[in-house]
Amino acid sequence: MLRPVLVTAPSALPVSLAEVKSALRVDGGDSDADLQRLIKSAVAHYDGWSGVLGMALVAQTWRQDFSRFEQKMMLGLRPVQSVSSIKWRNDAGQISTVAASDYALKTDAGGRSYVRFVNDYSAPSDLYEDAAVSIEFVVGWPIVAEAATTPEDIKTAIILHVQKHYDEAAKANSDILDRVERDLISKYRAPLL
Structure with a gap:
């Protein structure tokens, strides 16, 4: 078995910019580019063959x-x-x-x-x-009505990952957020044999 190769990338991210802005209580559009970059980075951390979960988050x-x-x-x-x-x-x-x-x-x-x-x-x-x-x-989980059906705990972990790199208060408490993030994704990790 050789390394898997991506043929067609997902058409949407598992978490939208609007969901992240709502969770982080961010108003206005001044931070949209930074948040979008952080969302993509967080998704790459989890998604695909090289992601920590070894799974696809979106179809x-x-x-x-x-x-x-x-x-x-x-x-x-x-x-x-x-x-x-x-x-x-x-x-x-x-x-x-x-x-x-x-x-x-x-x-x-x-x-x-x-x-x-x-x-x-x-x-x-x-x-x-x-x-x-x-x-x-x-x-990966399907996209329905242009929204990802990725499980909510994985979406929350992605949002926490973004928050740790965006919010100064979250940076100070990153050890707590790291633990919560690990707990949210623990049941999705591939079993070790």
Whole structure:
């Protein structure tokens, strides 16, 4: 399994500028650019494969590449909504698509998702030498009516992250806010095995 690659970025952030301004009691537009920058930074801290949660906060499309077929192929992000396609490249460089009826998306008790091929699926043997199998999948909470459906505790953690870097009083109490932020996201951290 290789590192996942972002294919299509999310169309919205999990927390809006208006939500942050309301929570921090900020009026007017003088700080909008700074707050927007801090929101993007806080989201990057949590979101995606390299984020501390190892999950997507808002619907986005990723690709996971593998060197070979396995009966069960783990996907590197959570929560997976659907598999868009599974493609493979033969040693001549030709690309083929696996039929949707040949696999299913499964999720284990730890919330990790994987593709499971049906028992009678015959995986091709003439694979390209590297990254021959690509799974494209949609991961993250959906956007409904232009608003993210990311869980409220994650949204609150993002707002606290912004507050620690924006508000002078919050900077003085950052150790307390750090603890609250950790508590809010603790149940979303990937289980260690």
